[in-house]
Amino acid sequence: MNLKELAQHLNLSPTTVSRALNGYPEVKETTRRRVEEAAREFNYMPNAWAKGLATGRSMSIGHVMPTSKMHEMVNPVFGDFITGASETYVKEGYDLKLTPVDDGDEAQRYRALRTRGNVDGFIVHGPHLTDGRIALLREIGLPFVVHGRASNMPADYPWIDMNNRRAFERATALLIELGHRRIALVNGLEHMDFAHRRREGFLAALASHGLVPDPALMRGGEMTERLGYRAAADMLDGTSPPTAFLVSSMVTAIGVRRALHERGLELGRDVSVIIHDDDLGYLRNGDDVPIFTATRASVREAGRRAAEMLLRMIRDPACAPLQSLMEAELILGRSTGPAPR
Amino acid sequence: MNLKELAQHLNLSPTTVSRALNGYPEVKETTRRRVEEAAREFNYMPNAWAKGLATGRSMSIGHVMPTSKMHEMVNPVFGDFITGASETYVKEGYDLKLTPVDDGDEAQRYRALRTRGNVDGFIVHGPHLTDGRIALLREIGLPFVVHGRASNMPADYPWIDMNNRRAFERATALLIELGHRRIALVNGLEHMDFAHRRREGFLAALASHGLVPDPALMRGGEMTERLGYRAAADMLDGTSPPTAFLVSSMVTAIGVRRALHERGLELGRDVSVIIHDDDLGYLRNGDDVPIFTATRASVREAGRRAAEMLLRMIRDPACAPLQSLMEAELILGRSTGPAPR
DNA sequence: CGTGGAATTGAAAGCGCTTTGGACCGCCTG
DNA sequence: CAGGCGGTCCAAAGCGCTTTCAATTCCACG
Numbered sequence: 166m167n168l169k170e171l172a173q174h175l176n177l178s179p180t181t182v183s184r185a186l187n188g189y190p191e192v193k194e195t196t197r198r199r200v201e202e203a204a205r206e207f208n209y210m211p212n213a214w215a216k217g218l219a220t221g222r223s224m225s226i227g228h229v230m231p232t233s234k235m236h237e238m239v240n241p242v243f244g245d246f247i248t249g250a251s252e253t254y255v256k257e258g259y260d261l262k263l264t265p266v267d268d269g270d271e272a273q274r275y276r277a278l279r280t281r282g283n284v285d286g287f288i289v290h291g292p293h294l295t296d297g298r299i300a301l302l303r304e305i306g307l308p309f310v311v312h313g314r315a316s317n318m319p320a321d322y323p324w325i326d327m328n329n330r331r332a333f334e335r336a337t338a339l340l341i342e343l344g345h346r347r348i349a350l351v352n353g354l355e356h357m358d359f360a361h362r363r364r365e366g367f368l369a370a371l372a373s374h375g376l377v378p379d380p381a382l383m384r385g386g387e388m389t390e391r392l393g394y395r396a397a398a399d400m401l402d403g404t405s406p407p408t409a410f411l412v413s414s415m416v417t418a419i420g421v422r423r424a425l426h427e428r429g430l431e432l433g434r435d436v437s438v439i440i441h442d443d444d445l446g447y448l449r450n451g452d453d454v455p456i457f458t459a460t461r462a463s464v465r466e467a468g469r470r471a472a473e474m475l476l477r478m479i480r481d482p483a484c485a486p487l488q489s490l491m492e493a494e495l496i497l498g499r500s501t502g503p504a505p506r
Numbered sequence: 507m508n509l510k511e512l513a514q515h516l517n518l519s520p521t522t523v524s525r526a527l528n529g530y531p532e533v534k535e536t537t538r539r540r541v542e543e544a545a546r547e548f549n550y551m552p553n554a555w556a557k558g559l560a561t562g563r564s565m566s567i568g569h570v571m572p573t574s575k576m577h578e579m580v581n582p583v584f585g586d587f588i589t590g591a592s593e594t595y596v597k598e599g600y601d602l603k604l605t606p607v608d609d610g611d612e613a614q615r616y617r618a619l620r621t622r623g624n625v626d627g628f629i630v631h632g633p634h635l636t637d638g639r640i641a642l643l644r645e646i647g648l649p650f651v652v653h654g655r656a657s658n659m660p661a662d663y664p665w666i667d668m669n670n671r672r673a674f675e676r677a678t679a680l681l682i683e684l685g686h687r688r689i690a691l692v693n694g695l696e697h698m699d700f701a702h703r704r705r706e707g708f709l710a711a712l713a714s715h716g717l718v719p720d721p722a723l724m725r726g727g728e729m730t731e732r733l734g735y736r737a738a739a740d741m742l743d744g745t746s747p748p749t750a751f752l753v754s755s756m757v758t759a760i761g762v763r764r765a766l767h768e769r770g771l772e773l774g775r776d777v778s779v780i781i782h783d784d785d786l787g788y789l790r791n792g793d794d795v796p797i798f799t800a801t802r803a804s805v806r807e808a809g810r811r812a813a814e815m816l817l818r819m820i821r822d823p824a825c826a827p828l829q830s831l832m833e834a835e836l837i838l839g840r841s842t843g844p845a846p847r
Numbered sequence: 848c849g850t851g852g853a854a855t856t857g858a859a860a861g862c863g864c865t866t867t868g869g870a871c872c873g874c875c876t877g
Numbered sequence: 878c879a880g881g882c883g884g885t886c887c888a889a890a891g892c893g894c895t896t897t898c899a900a901t902t903c904c905a906c907g
Contacts, residue, residue, distance in 0.1 A: 166621075167892095167893055167894085168893060168894060168895095169893075169894095177856080177857090178856065178857045178858075179857090179893090179894080179895090180856070180857055180858080180859095180895085180896080181855080181856055181857075183894070183895060183896085184856090184895090187895085191854070191855065191856085192854095192855070192856080193854075193855060193856090196855080196856090208617070208621070210621045210622045211622065211893080211894065212559070212621075212622060212623050212892085212893050212894070213558075213622040213623055213624040214556075214558035214559040214564070214623060214624070214892080214893080214894090215555075215559050215862090215892070215893035215894040215895090216893080216894055216895080217554075217555035217558075217862095217894090218553070218555040218556050218559050218862045218863065218864085218892090218893080218894070218895095219861080219862055219893080219894040219895040219896080220862085220894080220895065220896095221862080223555065225603070230589075230592075232589075232592075232593070240582070240585070240787070240788045241581070241582045241585065241788075243585060244581065244582065244584060244585040247604065248571075248573075248606065251571075251573075251604060251605075251606040252573070252606065255605070255606055255607075260603055260604075260605065260624070261603065261604040261605070262566070262601055262602065262603055262604075263588065263592060263601075263602040263603075263604055264592075264596070264601065264602070265589065265592040265593065265596055266596075267596075276549070277551055280549070280551045280553075281551045281552065281554040282553050282554055282555055282863095283554040283555070283601070387788070388788065389788050389789070389790060390789060390790070391790060391792070391793060416788065416789060419760055422764075423763075426767045446581070447581045447728070447729070447730050447757065448730070448731060448757060449730060449731070449732060451732070452732060508863055508864085509863060509864060509865095510863075510864095518886080518887090519886065519887045519888075520863085520864080520865090520887090521865085521866080521886070521887055521888080521889095522885080522886055522887070524864070524865060524866085525865090525866095525886090528865085532884070532885065532886080533884095533885070533886080534884080534885060534886090537885080537886090552863080552864065553862085553863050553864070555862080555863080555864090556862070556863035556864040556865090556892090557863080557864055557865080558864090558892095559862090559863080559864070559865090559892045559893065559894085560863080560864040560865040560866080560891085560892055561864080561865065561866095561892090562892080623893095
């Protein structure tokens, strides 16, 4: 059943039916109802391609995930973000188009999505400190929102981010107040912007308490269980082991915990750990009582909001670049305690 | 730059240019080259909407994720599967369209995707033992591939699955051979087909060794860390605790490990654990030496293959339903050992 | 009653591509 | 030389929708 057939059934012109269905004001209320009813009855739905062709809008959003950075991107964070974004899209009638892209032809690919006209906007995932995609997308001229920021770029693009710096600064300060002096940082890959900011927060807190950072207690890498295990193992077996860890992800912290257990150390008594918790659906930080003390911010919520921002910018192209900073909450679990003497 | 403009530049008709670009035989070789060159030069790409409208093919595949089963679906397995599928799609010029769907209007939504004509096929995620989507999709008439199977349905639809039954049967047999008699199963949600099959495999192995399953040692649920912890804690504190665990996921096993450690039990010595390992990118089961003894099958590879099957069926609609069963490999890690006496 | 403006509806021209049904040309065959 | 036949190319008709512009109807009002 297409528009023309539906119109014939109703003894109306396609014009009127189209208008009725799209909420234009110049159609009589009774006609509109008649049309809507018939549309429901025959289960009519406009053909997306024809509509896209006629309107120039595609009603879909491109999420481009770089595959060479796969380890970083195809991770639960990505999944949860996408889910959040989808919740918004589905409400507004948008679709989500996922495009993996090999690192080389990134520009090529964005342009293709543009000129083939099949997305109305982009979400950019996993920005680096310096990230060429921002200039590229601006040049391409389609609305976009970056999940995260790129510290080394002029900050006049649209983004949504969690306040990584503040979160890690607060967490570090908490550990210091608990008496810890040798605090380790197990971070993500530090060319990624979020990890860089976390480190800044960490360093700022140390500095403001007059502590000198020890390079031996800072480690960055892909946030795997293994990284946590290795980093913790090395540090704990070192000459002057840390009494506390700041860990960038739940998964990594599990590795840290493994190293602790292996050495007969008890979490929260012998060694304190604070993690950043993205509040992922399937990897919860305890239920009633959090296992880990954590800075927490829902990445799913970020996805929802990013999508809202993007849609708003699509609807109103004149709109200034929207930006949004989310604060993490600091929640107390059982993994922190006063520094052992 | 659109087709017409390109044609004018070349002093050709749009017809010829279109044919040249789409590899039709009735265009002179020199003309074709001229056209291709110009297309490259002006960076011409056909408008996807127009093309879709004209051809009736959309060059995109729908992945529908049910949001009420979110906990099960939006998990790393889903992410890795998608990644694998994308690798295939991108090679063949397809796009991946992600649609979350509220449980109620599932049928509605599939139909909408169909009649609005914006996908050429579906991948079905997370089949239940009895799953209405299969009949629905068949009725809708678009090609589809199910990731997993639905045991209670006639098996004449296209699917790709891992041999869950065999994997768990082998794993159980291994534990029995190591002398274990009280073996616990910490499974996924057992209305999900994969979990059901795993349990069958587990039971079959017990039976064929003359062992009687103990309901107190079987638990199913969402495969979270917490499930593993709770299940293990309860069972270990019970009247006759198990000496070995069979665990359906890496994440869950981490919870089991936590319970063990808390009780001063050592993995592989006091208690053996075998997991199923989906070989996820960021949650590896060790590197050189696997931490857990595991049945392993790459879910990403499954995604790749599922996509290939689907594309083949799209190209050849007369093609019989493709089906593919992948075997898991059993890898020995450090989490298993002879039963303590 | 006539009239102008608002309300309502339609005809038709795209949107950018594919594809059908020729047209034209050169060349081979009988 | 007529007829036929590949080899190339093009004009034009869609695909199903939106949107501009114009037509028609309906009323209120003078």
